[in-house]
Amino acid sequence: MLVSTSGLTPRLTHGLLASALLLSTAAFGQVLRPAGSGEVDTTATQTATFTQGTTVLEGADRRPQTSLDGAWHSIADPYFTGLYNFHHEMKKDGWFKNEHWAGIGDNRLLEYDFAKSPTLNVPGDWNTQRDSLFLYEGAVWYQRDFTWHNTTGKRTFLHVGAANYRSWFWVNGQKVCQHEGGFTTFDCDVTAALKDGSNFIVAAVNNQRLPEGVPTLETDWWNYGGLTRSLALVEVPEAFITGYDLHLDRATRTHIEGWVQVANAHAGEEVGVSLPELHATTMAKVDADGHAAISFTPKNLKLWSPGKPVLYKVDLTAGNDAIHEEMGFKTIETRGTQILVNGDPIYLRGISIHAEAPYRTGRANTQKDMDTLLGWARELGCNYVRLAHYPHDEKMTRTADRLGILVWSEIPTYWAIQFDNPIVLAKAKQQLNEEISRDRNKVSIGLWSIANETPATEARTKFLTALAEETRRLDKERLVTAALLVRDGDKSKHEKVVDDKLGQALDVIGMNEYVGWYEGKPETADLMQWTVAYQKPVIVSEFGGEGPAGVHGTADQRWTEEYVANLYTHNLKMLAAIPQVRGMSPWLLMDFRSPSRQMPGMQDYFNRKGLISEKGQKKLAFGVLQNAYRSGYGNAGSK
Missing domain, CATH: 3.20.20.80 (Glycosidases)
Known part of the structure; x- marks a missing residue:
């Protein structure tokens, strides 16, 4: 399923985003406008969509990726000076611009330079990488340069494994998304922001605990901040698989059912699901919403169970797009006070x-x-x-x-x-x-x-x-x-x-x-x-x-x-x-x-x-x- 604010939401979200994205920013004293506007409403009692421009691109780890892991330049910013001015209004020329000071003779007023700043490893929390950040809770900025060559007819997503707790992302100075939640994966469409050749990405991550956060102020674990899991660029065709669900039918335990969701597909276009090892393939057509129902019965399917894992290569195709999965199949249910896996207690x-x-x-x-x-x-x-x-x-x-x-x-x-x-x-x-x-x-x-x-x-x-x-x-x-x-x-x-x-x-x-x-x-x-x-x-x-x-x-x-x-x-x-x-x-x-x-x-x-x-x-x-x-x-x- 694709959870998105960019017009890609499939039928299965049932309008969740309208409510799920009404997130409070009262703790920061302002309400953010839609991503990239640079405007601000200082009425702290209002709410706004903090999580913006993000999706969950299912199977992203099974697609070709360009890793962004490694050393990123970093600046600890406890007062969030890089994003807000002295009236706590969002800056239009904040540190996301990634300006560089050339030294004496460069008379621009700059008070930061990522190129002259120390590095942090990504993925990683900042607490255990630098003694001065061990107990730190606040904002840290990250920056790195990378080279990218655009491919005609492709879309590119920034895949973020996790960033704790609130995070903002810019590519070449253009805001691409922001997200709340420290332990879940999300993806940002960066196609329009990328250039052919040299590029840079800037991220700001703030791990301050919030009364209205999930989790809230008290936890019995360390509040590790930063880009704590891997980041990568993922390229997909213009029409691409956004989500899928393949599972075993409980009644038969031989029949596989589910669905595949395709963005930007035309009604009647085909998707395919195959298990090559079992010589099993099924084709289905998407409807006007890009949704295709899947139903087939592979012969000789062996079930996955605890202690006896059986995994199959599963290929999903839709037009020019393909995801090569590795999946197993089981059922789990309850009967009275029993837990049953594949029908067995x-x-x-x-x-x-x-x-x-x-x-x-x-x-x-x-x-x-x-x-x-x-x-x-x-x-x-x-x-x-x-x-x-x-x-x-x-x-x-x-x-x-x-x-x-x-x-x-x-x-x-x-x-x-x-x-x-x-x-x-x-x-x-x-x-x-x-x-x-x-x-x-x-x-x-x-x-x-x-x-x-x-x-x-x-x-x-x-x-x-x-x-x-x-x-x-x-x-x-x-x-x-x-x-x-x-x-x-x-x-x-x-x-x-x-x-x-x-x-x-x-x-x-x-x-x-x-x-x-x-x-x-x-x-x-x-x-x-x-x-x-x-x-x-x-x-x-x-x-x-x-x-x-x-x-x-x-x-x-x-x-x-x-x-x-x-x-x-x-x-x-x-x-x-x-x-x-x-x-x-x-x-x-x-x-x-x-x-x-x-x-x-x-x-x-x-x-x-x-x-x-x-x-x-x-x-x-x-x-x-x-x-x-x-x-x-x-x-x-x-x-």
Whole structure:
């Protein structure tokens, strides 16, 4: 699906953009006009379309790309002087013009020069690249030169893997787009801005946390700023495939159905979908909206499942355009309290993962990062991972496809965002659309999560129910979940109750519990009685405890490896006795940076609940969970 403000929106968006792009800019004290106008309305109480000129070009990573990764010149700009004047009005001659000072004798008034400024590596967060930016929250400018040769009859998009949190892009001084959201992929049409030969691109990225942001002001992870994932130029024909959805029919598990969307196509033009290995090809004609329905039954199709990944080359063609995919096919559904993959009950032995880079820290964004993190998950015995608390790099879901690991993917509607603010709902829907558009054809995706640990208020439930409905509109083939908080019941019976009203809108109930860490001792788990109000599958989305690698003591001494291992032992026994539990993803695989975790010598700006340290040291609890998973933990519960 193409989510766009440039006239390319297909039928499947159903007018979402009209609401999703009404984003507040009150925190900046002004409202931006449409991209490129240079005008400003200083009425802070109004709202405006902050995200402008962006699309999600599905399958962009499967198209030929010209990489823009590498060293970019950079300037930290805490007062955003490069974009706003002293009355906080947008400049018409800001730093996006990329002027250069020739030295004494050049009498122009310039107060910046990218060519004389230091560099930052892209992709990468600025926090771990420069000591002075470690705790920095604000604007940073990026600039680089590149050479481009225009091709007649082609359109060119700037593909941005992620930029946290708000970002602006100019090519040769012309504004091409702006975007809000720190973890989702987007694309900007730069065809009109490019020149044949030498070009330059300027980006401004501001990671300031906003009360009306998604996520909002409080998070338990590091607010890594910058161009945190890869950038590239992607060239397509004038008529090109903007989106597609190919999935297995649940009723037959042999029939593939879906659609292909083509921009600038004429009604009656053909699109093709083929699986060369199975000698299976189907053709379909687009309608007046560029939409073609796909339906065919390849012979001898083998299904993808956790632990048994089967991927096929899939070729999609439309006129002069072609995308060469690698896809698998499965079904996932629920029946009562069971989760079924390809019709068979499954117990999800998992682990939660933050997008923290192993060894070097910072935002995970390389293939080596993905291979390391998911390699540890496989070593642990996982058939499933929860990617918290935001969409991870696309290389992560591609790698999960290849390794045969089921994925829970989440948008950062996290903790207490402004659930009574319709603008915030529009932002969450935008991020949900971008997440699903990018990953709807990744066979590893099994669950879309719409929230984590949110307060059980009426406004919250209405907000998240709307997100659940939006998720099903975009993808009916996956399950909808959220990580819920639990509440105390009868304390004399040590009762815990799972009855959040949001559960009515979910296919699978996720629940976070921290018996033995935030309440009681590890042995307290032996006394717990659990009441689950829903006859639906339950995934224990979090449990765990904190301790640095190498800190040892007795099993009753907090912060030691022995304490956390003991906590895992008691929690595993407790959770195995809850009838509805069909999986778990303890918190979590690897230690990660968090500014709120400041205990000297124990945390030092790290959440230490990882089973592995950021330096790759496995803790005792890793072995406890590994032994449980390898011995078939949860099998009885999946029957």
